[in-house]
Each structure stands twice: as structure tokens, then as C-alpha cells.
Amino acid sequence: MGTTNRTDETGLQVRRIVISGYYGFRNSGDEAVLKSILFALEEEGVKQGLRIVPVVLSGDPASTTAMYGVEAVHRMKLGEIVRALRASDGLISGGGSLLQDATSAKTIPYYTGVMKLAQLLGKPTFAYAQGIGPVNRRWMDRLIRGVMRRSAYVSVRDAESAHLLGRIGVPRDRIDVVPDPVMGLPLPASAAEVAAAAAGAPTLPVVGVSLRHWRKDGADLARFADALGALARSRAVRLRFLPFHTPSDAEASLWVMERLGDLGASVAEIAEVGDDPQLMLQEVSRCDALLGMRLHALIYAANQSVPMLGLSYDPKIDQFLNRIGLTPIGTTEALDSAAFVAAMGELLDNPAEWHSEHQAAIDQLKQEARKPAKQIISILR
Structure with a gap:
């Protein structure tokens, strides 16, 4: 060389x-x-x-x-x-x-x-x-x-x-x-301090939402807005939209937020995290559950053991979910609002059951995520 x-x-x-x-x-x-x-x-x-x-x-x-x-x-x-x-x-x-x-x-x-x-x-x-x-x-x-x-x-x-x-x-x-390398990404060093500062503050259950534009006619986002609105009216939650690709995901999130309808006791907001991926990982770690369309939203959730539901727009979504024993709750072509509300309610009410079913697979992925670096360093030596 x-x-x-x-x-x-x-x-x-x-x-x-x-x-x-x-x-x-x-x-x-x-x-x-x-x-x-x-x-x-x-x-x-x-x-x-x-x-x-x-x-x-x-x-x-x-x-x-x-x-x-x-x-x-x-x-x-x-x-x-x-x-x-x-x-x-x-x-x-x-x-x-x-x-x-x-x-x-x-x-x-x-x-x-x-x-x-x-x-x-x-x-x-x-x-x-x-x-x-x-x-x-x-x-x-x-x-x-x-x-x-x-x-x-x-x-x-x-x-x-x-x-x-x-x-x-x-x-x-x-x-x-x-696994995807992001399974091995740590939280930022300040995460523990932030968590300690937030401890004790009364909050609604946080449902992270990661969406993106896909269908040109917007029919998929309209279906997602209907489902999220139904969830918000069924129980008090904080819908926290997480734009993974700015500005396009922020635009998609705002489009959906405008179509949620009456939220009852729930609230909807959009996170302004910036471009640092560890700060977004920290945002995901604070969620009680997550609905993810972006692949890395789902990977972040797995990294932090946050119960999740996936929306499939590409085979890579199905492939990742399959590795931790999950299937998509919906796709860009179909999402049943009642099924979504029931599934999200189950995650919020029984997170321990979700962890017992999927944590072993997540831990295995996190352990394997560093293998390429080990192999490459070994070759370079």
C-alpha cells in the first residue's frame, strides 16, 4: 500500500x-x-x-x-x-x-x-x-x-x-x-444529564413519528394522518414528529399535522434537532413508542429498545423489521386505522411484553454491529 x-x-x-x-x-x-x-x-x-x-x-x-x-x-x-x-x-x-x-x-x-x-x-x-x-x-x-x-x-x-x-x-x-452500523451508535455524552433534568416532569406518553414523502398524490400521508388522529382521540398522547431528512421530512410532518383533526387531550409537535445524528438518537430514546417510515428511525428505536411499528415503502424496511421479529403495521398503499390504534395501544400499555419478545434479537444485532470495523482494522494491520 x-x-x-x-x-x-x-x-x-x-x-x-x-x-x-x-x-x-x-x-x-x-x-x-x-x-x-x-x-x-x-x-x-x-x-x-x-x-x-x-x-x-x-x-x-x-x-x-x-x-x-x-x-x-x-x-x-x-x-x-x-x-x-x-x-x-x-x-x-x-x-x-x-x-x-x-x-x-x-x-x-x-x-x-x-x-x-x-x-x-x-x-x-x-x-x-x-x-x-x-x-x-x-x-x-x-x-x-x-x-x-x-x-x-x-x-x-x-x-x-x-x-x-x-x-x-x-x-x-x-x-x-x-447489522446496520447505527445499531452500535451511542447516545451523546450529555444524554444522562438531560435525562436527569427531565426526570419528574409530568408528561403524556410520547409517540415518536417519522414520516417521509413517497406517493406523489399524498394518499399515503393522508392515511397516516387519519390513523394518528384516531390514536390521539382514543387516548392522551404526545405525537412528536421526528424529521430525519431536512427539510423534506419536516414538510411531510407539518402536512400530516395539519390534517390530524381534533386531538382531544393529545398534543402534536415537531422536534427541531438539527443534523447531529446522536441528538436524534437521544430524541428517539425519550419516546415510549415509535411509528417509523424511515429505516433509520426504526434502527434508532431498536438501538434504544423503544417499542416500534414500521410503515413499509421499500423492502429494506421489511428486511430490518424481520431481523427483530416484526412485520410492518402498514405500507404506503394501505394502513388500517383501527389496527394501528390497537397495536400502538398495546405497545404503550405493555412495553415489557414487547421487550421480552424482541430484546434478545436487538442485543444480538448490537453485538454484531462492530464486526466490519474489527475485520477492516485487522486487515489494515
Whole structure:
């Protein structure tokens, strides 16, 4: 690799790692992925006697540097990417749903292109808890197959992703199935102080709500508003809307809030958390239950053992819920208000039963979430 003999002032060997993903776009879920990877690399590096110096490819390098205190270069400036890769000891691609063509035909060529560039420069590449698919354009299979076969380590976040890679020709015995990295994200250091300050204050049960735009006609959000309104009229709750991707999720939340109707003794509000994923994780930790459409809202809830109901708009929602023994309460095409009210009521009234059924699976995912970092650090040593 040519750059592996650096040491820091304490004598620890230093490894510079470029990290590629959907970072710098004010999406709490993707920022949480980055922060989780940074935490895991730092922790595992210390354990194995390495200091990791990350260099993040970002849509907003200044924001990324300010938030995480790491080097960042613009993800669309080829010269900056090449210089970062040349000075590095390897490239991490992930996590998140990077290798899919549902949102754009440019996504797979971009991320595989960055991996291919690193490989051409002689740098090892690592796929970190990737979500693979859907891949609807068959010509993209060879792009994915080529870079994955040449990667030093490949991990995906669900069995379906592993199956897809195997189908297109990546040897199955080279693929680790691991949880989303955010399962290992800790609360911010100030969380205990905040919790102590809030203790004793009389509050309604808090139902976290994470929604996003999906159907162009808004029929899905209208159904969700009907169901949430029915819940609010059936019992006194605090509906706390959590925008994971600003400003679009905030707009979707406000649209729904305007259509809730009479709330009775309940209240509805929107959290203003900013872009720090740990602060959003803290928000989720304060919920008594959560209704989540965003994948990372559900992952945050699992991270903090908050009982949850999921709304499916993509197979990744079903796949994650399945890993902890759950199925969606509804989809963007259908949601039965009465069934939702009954299910949410059960979570609020009997959280211990939910924990007894699902906590073991959650604990297993949290334990496994650091495996990619361990493997990557071991290879870099």
C-alpha cells in the first residue's frame, strides 16, 4: 500500500482511510451511519494498536469537518478524490443503500466508480454493511460484481443483499451479513444529564413519528394522518414528529399535522434537532413508542429498545423489521386505522411484553454491529 509506515506521537501506527457514502446531505440516517463507522473504527483501532485518520467524501465537506472533526473532500471533485485516495491506506464504501438504482441510474456507477478508482490506485477496498438493491438494470450487475470481487472485505446489512450479490457472481463465502452500523451508535455524552433534568416532569406518553414523502398524490400521508388522529382521540398522547431528512421530512410532518383533526387531550409537535445524528438518537430514546417510515428511525428505536411499528415503502424496511421479529403495521398503499390504534395501544400499555419478545434479537444485532470495523482494522494491520 505504500503509506503504512506512519506513526503518531505516541508510537501508534497510523492508517488513513477514505470513506465513501451519501454524506453531507443533511440526512440524519446517513449521517448516523457515518458517525457509527467513525466510532467503531476509532474504538477497534485503539484495541488493535492503530490510529485511524478518516477522510470523508462529502457533499458538504465544511459541514462534515465541523460536525465530526475529520478531514473531508468534495465527493464530486475527481482531483480531490484522487489525491485523497493516493495518500490513503484504503477505501471504505458504506454503509447505507448505496448500490441500488431505484432512486437514480447514476448511483451505482458513482459508488462503484469510486471503488474501482481506489483499486486502480492499488488501495484495498472494503464494503461496510452495504444495502444492495434493488438493481433493475442488468448491465449494472457487472459494475457491482467487478468491485466486490476485488474488495478485501465485503459486508452487507441483510441476507437479501447477500443473496443478490451471490446471484450476480460474488462468492457467497466472502460476504459477511452484519447489522446496520447505527445499531452500535451511542447516545451523546450529555444524554444522562438531560435525562436527569427531565426526570419528574409530568408528561403524556410520547409517540415518536417519522414520516417521509413517497406517493406523489399524498394518499399515503393522508392515511397516516387519519390513523394518528384516531390514536390521539382514543387516548392522551404526545405525537412528536421526528424529521430525519431536512427539510423534506419536516414538510411531510407539518402536512400530516395539519390534517390530524381534533386531538382531544393529545398534543402534536415537531422536534427541531438539527443534523447531529446522536441528538436524534437521544430524541428517539425519550419516546415510549415509535411509528417509523424511515429505516433509520426504526434502527434508532431498536438501538434504544423503544417499542416500534414500521410503515413499509421499500423492502429494506421489511428486511430490518424481520431481523427483530416484526412485520410492518402498514405500507404506503394501505394502513388500517383501527389496527394501528390497537397495536400502538398495546405497545404503550405493555412495553415489557414487547421487550421480552424482541430484546434478545436487538442485543444480538448490537453485538454484531462492530464486526466490519474489527475485520477492516485487522486487515489494515
